[in-house]
Amino acid sequence: PLVELICAAAEPLTVDAASSALGWDRAWCKKVCDGLSLLFPLREGDVIGVLHKTVTDWLTGEAPFDKRSSEDAFFVARDTAHRRLARACARAIRAGVLDTESYSSDAAADEVLASFVEGEGGPTSDAYALRWCLFHMKRSCSEGEAVAVTCSLSYVQKRVKGGDIVSFVADLNVLQGQDTLLLSDSLVLSRRGISLGMPLVEQLWQRLVPRADVESSPAACRLVDDARRVASKLSLSAVRSMSLTAAGGAERCRIEAPREVKCLATFVDPATGEPRVACGGGERVSIYDPVAGGAALVVIKVGSKVKALAVFRDPATGESRLACGCEDGMVRIFDPVAGGEALLVLEVGSSVYSLAVFADPATGAPRLASGSRD
Structure with missing residues (x-):
């Protein structure tokens, strides 16, 4: 299991992070790492390194070792490895990110993840889970879980709050479905407003609401409802102009007033x-x-x-x-x-x-x- 984690990790793991994700005692995890130190040496800060990229390529059957298969010794199935990390990320998301009492989109995501996280293991760190959860879910063929997470308001707020819009949109663009497409477009169109200090929820629901549909994009609709409810409670100092034409393009709406508007x-x-x-x-x-x-x-x-x-x-x-x-x-x-x-x-x-x-x-x-x- 430790070798699977090392091969699939999107960034180097520490001994603490690996032991938490595997549900192992730290001392035992450190002992296993010491036994693998010729291939995966421990670096400063107890970061688990990789001697050379060819080591993980050989283990997972990547080119130029693509003739290796699961029948060969020491073969590591990459999708299984990603699924292990996806579950660890999901546990961290459920425990430290989702607010199921406040948001229906978070509650829906929690319900989807409840069965997904069953089995051995523990959580990754919150920071790792926020950044790489979607990555591991996509590569472990768990797109339904990825869509549920990405359309939860708490997850969206924390990704954007960390200044992570570009990588967030990149993660969304590799996922399939109308929900993630709408969210990706809305975040791109909202970037300027957010950079000027406008609240995310205010920008987000206004971008999503004209296009979100209960039948084709139910997760996005839940996200709209939560964002709109939060935006309606903002103090006056946080209210900005609606920016209905900030995206440019054709006229969105025309109102015929009975007399000249002053x-x-x-x-x-x-x-x-x-x-x-x-x-x-x-x-x-x-x-x-x-x-x-x-x-x-x-x-x-x-x-x-x-x-x-x-x-x-x-x-x-x-x-x-x-x-x-x-x-x-x-x-x-x-x-x-x-x-x-x-x-x-x-x-x-x-x-x-x-x-x-x-x-x-x-x-x-x-x-x-x-x-x-x-």
Whole structure:
């Protein structure tokens, strides 16, 4: 088993890592390593090295030793070796990465991996599992397990958080299926936004939702649902523009407003996690779905010409609030989801042409700044 691990490992293993993956006592693993030291010498830090690449090529029957087979002495089946490491990685993913209580995509992945990890052995390190889990699963013909892992929100977040998008996309591109194709495309399109500090979940679900389908990409749909739910709970300071045309290409959606639009504001419906755009024009604010388009979902009659809009969250309830700066010198606060009458009216004294929301650094409470003609 130790030789299998050494031959299949994507990077040199330490004695600690090997003993953990095999479920061996460290002292016993070290003793076995000492016995193999002519071919696999221990280097600094107890890293298990390889005397020469031809050693592993001969053991696994790689060229120029491709005439060797399982009938020959000391032959190591590479797919079996990869499966051993894939299981060890899966154990580490289940124990240290997945959050089955919070995310349905994680729970689905955990269910798939439960039977996969049965048998002898232990986990690899979390770092090794994050980077190489998909690699070993692909090479051990365990693509179903690989898709389940890669479409779990916790795994995606940790791969991206480590600055590993390029290698992550490369791993996805060798897997088959609509789920991984959609995720790969979404990550590529989200790279710039993420590099500018935009939250991954906010970028990810907006890229995935127009194309994910329950029948053809169920794993991606679970990932969308989890990402959307997390994005809907982000504090205002983390909310950015929807970036619906950041990928370029054809127009995605056109909304026919009843009158000239003077101001816009975007927010996420906390009940559904779906994006909304508020359009101020005349004495009304119309709320639309910027993905599906269509008629206004909510129309708010403000009572004065709307010149500026801003969205914030009520700290007491967590619900969205829409501030409307008006020509009559008032700022009116509405519920953009339910509509209805103003919840609060602030008298500014002069026409309001701009609004900005920020958090009081001392208390964290929201504050509203208004810009007027005078």
